[in-house]
Amino acid sequence: MAEITLVEAINLALAHELARDPEVVVLGEDVGVNGGVFRATAGLQERFGQRRVLDTPLAENMIGGISVGMATQGMKPVAEIQFMGFIYPALDHLLSHAARMRNRTRGRLSCPMVLRAPYGGGIHAPEHHSESTEALFAHIPGLRVVIPSSPARGYGLLLAAIRNPDPVIFLEPKRIYRMVKQEVADDGEALPLDVCFTLREGSDITLVSWGAMLHETLEAADRLAAQGVSAEVIDMATLKPFDGATVLESVAKTGRCVIVQEAARTGGFGSEIAALLAEQGLMSLFAPVQRVAGYDTVMPLPRLEAHYMPSVDRILAAAKNALEYA
Amino acid sequence: MAEITLVEAINLALAHELARDPEVVVLGEDVGVNGGVFRATAGLQERFGQRRVLDTPLAENMIGGISVGMATQGMKPVAEIQFMGFIYPALDHLLSHAARMRNRTRGRLSCPMVLRAPYGGGIHAPEHHSESTEALFAHIPGLRVVIPSSPARGYGLLLAAIRNPDPVIFLEPKRIYRMVKQEVADDGEALPLDVCFTLREGSDITLVSWGAMLHETLEAADRLAAQGVSAEVIDMATLKPFDGATVLESVAKTGRCVIVQEAARTGGFGSEIAALLAEQGLMSLFAPVQRVAGYDTVMPLPRLEAHYMPSVDRILAAAKNALEYA
Amino acid sequence: EGSPVRFLGPGGSLTQALPDQALQGDELLEGYRFMVLTRLYDTKAVNLQRTGQLGTFPSSLGQEAATVGLALPMRPEDVLCPSYREHGAYLRRGVTLTEMLLYWGGDERGSDFAGPRGDLPVAVPIATQALHAAGVAAAFKLRDEPRVAVGVCGDGATSKGDFYEAINLAGVWKLPLVMVVINNQWAISVPRTAQTAAPTLAHKALAAGIPGEQVDGNDLIAVHHAMQSALATARGGGGSTLLELITYRMGDHTTADDARRYRPDAEVSAHWKEDPIARLRSHLTEQGLWDKAREEALLEELNSRVEAAVEEYLATPQQPPTAMFDHLYAELPPALQAQRDALAGEVPRG
């Protein structure tokens, strides 16, 4: 079993599904010979041919729209949007059609498609290459929004997303594409969607996050452990529909919750978790919920980027607030 | 002073600004001779001419994009999107450019534009004509999202939106376009943006809403008053950036809060208010925050539409829960 | 500008010799039946709306040759990706009158076609179906299936990015797509001339490197002929064609519109001379294929079909409110169970 990175795990899952299901096709800009600007589709066109791995003309609205059309006929398009910053032209087809085709036709037609996009900041990229707007998609009924945070979850969740009979927005935290390696067996075992993963059990405080920020969140949990604080760490993994029960149970146990997101604070997905707690977990809370989030500004260009990204220190400060609250 | 409806107030404000500021232009599909499908621009082309009131070809992405271009040169485009369900193709230009032009150029260029769209359900309209996706826009740094809930606020807030030097998404609750009439003086007095309006003071419970749902919310407050419960009713009015302080103050007084939104529950703007309370108002809360919201489904076609819309009864049931909580 | 292909003049007589494989005999009569059925349905639907028994409805009055004609030469296994005004095409494809009434009456079950299971439902957001059609065509091509996707949109739709992106892809991927533009001269209140400076909408094909042709959309024989050859080209691997069908929207945009606000009655009445149904009837009569008795019998037969469908539609009980949850995902996610339960527990409202 090889140790692989997240982006290699994505590639492995794509290859697995291309081999397993003839209806799966991979499409997008530069996914063919070039293997994707992050190499997520490297080697796939060579291995599976130009009818399974297709370079499209440059038009994200088109990529969204034809994926819907293909999916209505039972194909399983796995489309890549090169960066999340270029996903917006595709929103209309995702929101108005992919998310609604099954409902609209009472199940006669459906949209078993996946739209993959690398997302998030922290890689010193140009403008529009650092977006974290997952909350926009998590508000759309009929969609699934899935975000892996490790190579193993990248592999298992992408298999699940491709096999899922409904449309999935699969957001890949590019900052950790190559950050860690992990043993991942190419065993075709999908992970469950619609559930959280408790990455670390703890009893004093619950830290909730998803995607790349779990890296900082887990580090914060380590640092808290060193201070004698037992932090439970939850990876939301599927943001839509989301597993509030696991979060509520955890907070019922710990009484304190810090939510960590890279996205702009206001209207981010963290707000939904905080709202859930205000509505259904209020009496478990010993301290106010704390959101550690990106600021409500545009992600700055690289020179100031690091000041925007939530840091371990900010997570620790929020945890301290929650723990010391009396 | 004439009694006018909300849609007439919109028309009045548009006319006022067209007359006052030569840089203001109104553009969109069918806004000219036809006066808009809801008559919001009725008579404006006749009065101000074809260079001030422009029918565009049918392309919302184009409407968004050219508005950005015009605004960078100091014009003040007031664009209409015929229904909010057709706003999504324009999202890219709003999010990627309108919201960022000032920041990107350190203030050299800016986007003083307004994008108006009728929104919300309850009028037995066809598919895609009943959207309430204001939360998508309220997550975007650099935008303003403004929603009037009465003729007077329609007039005053639209004046403010047009005069504002930054891009404003102005969402008009079409269900109440003609529901009530109110005396509105055409005095050119703008209302303030970025603040809530407390429509009714009360001491037992805070009801927060915006747009058309204030109709049901105020009715619920009346019914509560009849039961001896004093409800404070807050109209959020500007959702981005929003006035959390007023909500926090109110809840500090009442200890109970019901948030009413027509939009799908998960990731709606109500979640942001609930999150604010979980974070900064927790110790004021005597009872869990309650969200009364649209379901996390697609707005059904007219035959089942009424079952989707939050009702006075649902608001009252939530208020009862909050009031009886001990 | 442009001179659309035409075989039947407004009076119903031939303007040129019919080509091989032109629509004739029983098939031509079949086309006529569908056109008449479309008009009866259309008229009835507008009446139902006026009396509060149907939702907002887009009449296809005057466009019956275009909508029926585009569907006539399609094979059952082809896929139709229409806009919202193609009632004639749906009927010919086997969508039932009751289904269509249910849809426009505000019931999702109207899009669960018992007949053409692969056809797409009504697309309300303008031009989006052009890309769906390109996607459907891509699926056929990738699977090596000899099937064709037919996308249909209006003149207004040709201004929107989706339209261009779809035909551009169809050109470069040589997709089995026939893209049909029903140019009825108006997009609500905006006339064709205000949409584009292109001399014809068929010219837009040049930007995609595919053939484009203007066809008299009120001439069933011409529409059928152009469609038939475009379908054959697509099916044979020859790629995509753009057809611009020239017609006229005789009615308001929808029942929510009042066209007198923006176009003179005289313009409308002038177009009655082009009426596709009268034109075809004259031709059929000239050919000895039709007479008054047959017309009366047909009207009686179709009227009662329409009446029966209206009855069935009006008698269809509404879905339970919880139906709004039941087809959102293949399986109801646990996160939605509580909402569904809450809705199930609500006192029914109207």
Add this chain to the structure above:
Amino acid sequence: EGSPVRFLGPGGSLTQALPDQALQGDELLEGYRFMVLTRLYDTKAVNLQRTGQLGTFPSSLGQEAATVGLALPMRPEDVLCPSYREHGAYLRRGVTLTEMLLYWGGDERGSDFAGPRGDLPVAVPIATQALHAAGVAAAFKLRDEPRVAVGVCGDGATSKGDFYEAINLAGVWKLPLVMVVINNQWAISVPRTAQTAAPTLAHKALAAGIPGEQVDGNDLIAVHHAMQSALATARGGGGSTLLELITYRMGDHTTADDARRYRPDAEVSAHWKEDPIARLRSHLTEQGLWDKAREEALLEELNSRVEAAVEEYLATPQQPPTAMFDHLYAELPPALQAQRDALAGEVPRG
């Protein structure tokens, strides 16, 4: 397909007589200077990126005639709406080397041009600037100002809805817009042939009812000439033109790309024969306007300008972190004050 307008052959000699108003003498030399400056800047920027002193950078190597030439006949009051690879155009418009380095070095202040205050900043999302340009042109037209908007995009961009929507509007509104497509044959790894089946990108103008022309984009005289007349037409109320400038992307897509993965070295080296700078230099030499000494003097002068700019760029202190709040809105909304304060209180990180 297509035969681009050209005056200078690859060897630098004239392929046809120069038209009236062709670029010549001092102006031609001025164009040459900007092309050389562009190349020096470009080379330096790539080096800075390789040594960790600049962010991801898109080289314009080989495209200098196109980018300089399109800007040369523009008036100061015209507005340039570029994509991201038009360094030569920005330089000619008066954007400083330091500003450009700051931008690509990751500092927003690089887009606060001291010179051309109305020009748009770099547009990263492909083709979006085409619509901004149409909007700018609409503003000029509505105000009756004799100004022209110049939109610039790549070959890949012509597949995206924005592009078509922009030229379509420009056609039907007769906007003072010159839309320039720099066809460098590649969109990252996707060749021009995979973007569209249209015989030339200039053909796309036909869909918009505007004139379209292919021009040799490596021939400064040809680019200037085509731009000059398109600008004059637009300024005179004659509406919009689409120009396709044929060139070649000699470098990687950006410093983050490795073009050897998807195109053979031989293809690239073959294109060096078309090098716009060598071509123009030969022509100037032939004309007796240039010699080795002048070339050396020019290189020395421009190199030191570039070096000075690099120094200034590297010495520019970064903005305070709170700057990320300071231009989001015209005034900081109260709701953001707490966030800004929190950021101000943070321990600086790198």
